[in-house]
Amino acid sequence: MSNDKSKEKQFVKDITPQSEDFSKWYLDVIKKADLMSYAPVRGCIVFKPDSYEIWENIQKELDIRFKETGHRNAYFPLFIPESFLQKEKDHIEGFNPELPWVTEAGGEKLEERLAIRPTSETMIGHMYAQWINSYRDLPLLINQWANVVRWEKRTQPFLRTTEFLWQEGHTAHEDEADARRETMQMLEIYKEFAENILAMPVILGQKTPSEKFAGAVDTFSLEAMMKDGKAVQAGTSHYLGTNFAVAFDIKYLDRENQHQFCHTTSWGVSTRLIGALIMVHGDDRGLVLPPKVAPTQLIMIPIGPPKSRELVIGRVDELHKLLKQAGVRVKVDDRADQSPGWKFNEYEMRGVPIRLELGPRDMENGQVVLVSRVSGEKKVVAQENLVEEVQNMLAEIHQQMFDKAKQFRDDNFTAVDTLDEFKLFLEQKRGFALAGWCGSDACEAQVKEETGATSRNIPFEPSVRKETCLVCAEKAVHTVLFGKAY
């Protein structure tokens, strides 16, 4: 036992404590948990099987929700002709600095440069103009699962990588009301998904004009708080008005046989959600994965002396089969060359929600021990009730993780009247602040310049409303959520 203890100490030393250096903690954890490798191309990473499987589980859950609301998946080309991007002025201005270009192929210089897509509004707009003729073709509700590239100056694994994976929904509607309904519906779906699947509380709101998507009329976002008090924008939904419809001539014949421009939307979440869930839930022992997306929900570890090994492993295999049949993502670690103590640490570090221990005495008593990753609580349960107990415990863990994250956010949330008050808050604490804003770009820019924090969004339901601008003290038109962000 003492041997296990000293190993444990050494083990934890490999991960920098969050309180010491949060960024270092993050990099230590994702490397040690084997989630990624740096790729030989700057700013790109390899998603190793465990992180890719988290993404697959995210995809499955979102795809169900998209299809339930009438969307279908399609796939569009990776290359975007330069002339397409030039058609929407704000769009090209916004994305130009981040575009990689293909200028040569097949040994010849291309007549027209091709951008590698940063997002697909232009390509999809071009196609929609051909597909949509009448109001009967609307609404057109399509989603694409794809990779996109943005040549970022500063990158960070999962949170901001040059190439990343995402989904982008693109829809076309008869009028503003229908397009706005879609924009809000998708934002609500993202919120429900973030909370019920990732156990991640989020704040919904509208982006200020300076922070909105290039080419959008209105951008809405969900913002989550990481354990260092910084924000991650966990998803966005845009009402694009007729901006792209005019640029790409997406028109339809209405019920009076008149030509009208479509109103379009787009919305997306990306693999940065993986980074976010690590930073929302992780602790000094490593990852803490939400049960609904964890690649392994339960790890089974047989324990006890070699003479009883065969018997114990036999029973573990039976229970493994039972859990698998019930749909639990379960694995067995029966390696003889690693001690149980080493395994306990290993799977805690990898964030597996439940550990199951089974030894000779448990065999005699017809029981197993279940240990929760999030609370450390040990529960002795009868083998005959195992499936039900595990399913209950997974649901409980999800709820505990959500409550914990929500509590953390509430504890690091304030409201301020002045910029000085906000500065003091950021010096002494960390987190988000609500503040009044007069609506001027200059005041918003000054907050960023003096604090490094940006406006995250204008929350739909702020806990308090402020009457005056935190910078100029003029009348506030909005209560804005400010915070430092990834």
Ligand SMILES: [Zn+2]
């Ligand atoms: Zn102001």
